[in-house]
Amino acid sequence: MPKKEDRLLRVGVLGCGPIAQAAHFESCTKAKNAELFAICDVADDLRERMAATHAPRKAYADYDAMLADPELEAVIIATSDAFHVPAAMRALQAGKHVLCEKPLGVAVEEVEELAAAVRQTGLTLQVGHMKRFDPGIEAAKAFISTEMGQLQALKAWYCDSTHRYAMTDAVQPLMVTSRNARKPSGDPKADKRRYFMLAHGSHLLDTARHLAGEITAVQARLSERFGALCWFVDLEFAGGTLGHLDLTVAIRGDWQEGFTVYGERGSIQAKTYNPWYYKSSDVEIFHEQDATTRRVLGADGHFYRRQLEGFAATILHGLPQQGADVTDGLASVRGMAAIARSVERGQPVGLAEVEGPV
Template structure:
């Protein structure tokens, strides 16, 4: 992918746990970035990754990183409860910030972070990785171009057997991925949400969650989140009035399929009222061809990190900025409220996000 040459952005990677090393690898491998620091409280991890990324300085002292005037940006890939505090410290030090999802665990913290970045004139983006996936980009292209017709509904499946958590439920552990994609594809915020789940392994921690988002346009979306399932699925399905499309992230060769299938309403063709002889005469099922478009195999993480540093340079507009991060946290909170209330419908006031 060609793009305008630019001075590399010096990035410090905070956190070397589950996802942090992947970010460090991405920063290290980009022409447009320079991995300047690795920071983690675990000396063993610092020693290990210092060998892997010899160009980076290492420290367990965040102040040392933030005091380096050459550092322009930091990536925060620590435990979710620490995101807000670390991001705010980086912003106070004048650094642009990349925060792994979720942006924060409360909308209050997310608002504080967003306001601080705005006041300082700094960039803050959220690691909603799937928004940068070439397959999701293709779905967005299809939706925006009207290729699928009018979107009727969407649903996502993010399930597996394993990765059982004892500190957060399936909604908060898995939901941010799919909520970010749904909001991105639909292009609007929901007007109401609801969710139901069940705790089978740990009391008070839902292992499976079913969520519903209703949008002002009439689109409805469904999420299935679970770490107790016989299948490993990472799938997004869009059903439109003309065609249907599926993104299957577990399929290495056929990430996206477009189905020329739908329901056709018959008419008399002259604009006059028409009375069908039977319901079958009025509604006809259409089974057309299946099309598999070519999807770039470039790693989404690389795309995301390159996008961030180009946004730092003002060359691109963020796809998942603080506003999107806040929206996802607000939806998660509303779904959690519904879970706590046994599945009640929770109105979603999108105007509050613009307040």
């Protein structure tokens, strides 16, 4: 791991549940320019066990008390989706920078309010679209931005597997749970269309938009059979690029994720792995000029740590924000809401006209 720098961003993690245990505690510990300063959870048993395991400087049962700590500089929001916007708003009001798990919110209007708060405070808010820090995807983005010329088409897919838990349980830490954990009203997983779109579709949309630019309209179809959901989504990009997305949960087979981009001076073929393997995407970039294909090794595939390091560098050193900002987070929520409306209406939907929940 990189050697720790002299100046470390003091980070507090809100929520001690699975995503914090699998990604954020370790990222704070390993990041070269950040530290796990504090953790916060209302469940005493869970918080105390995580404090004993990860050794933050401070542990809080009350979020407002953590936010009132003058030494705390930033928070990672690692809670259920429904709590993201309220928790981020409170952090901004307390003068703290925010790294919020994706999706940024569950409805267009609440994220618009959050975007206004970010503009008003001038603080940094980054969305946890950690795939932007996958070295393979970074290489693809760099080629598109500097050498590829005009884009013609993008195809991207995110197909979860019925066997993914057998695979990921072997590499993830054993998750600690608590009966006292705070949960949103109702069961967020009861509506599978909404849950799968928020959990997985947010990644797919952000990757497509990150690589090919602003999405202006979508036309979506949904197939529901034998407990699996499959969305095929045609995209219109502002630059004229054609796009197609495949979101399927879950396929009977191995994890399938990746993208293909066709452009004026080359093309890109990418295979992305389940994130818990911390393995960079296999990205092959074809250069038309000399008819060669190049592949980036991407040896450092800890995207969660790398996204925190980028977040900290922006705050500590004023570097340009590399990760997804609040505008990107809002665009992702708009895109997911547009897909839901398109499925309901059976016709194309422009993102500019979309309001309401995903």
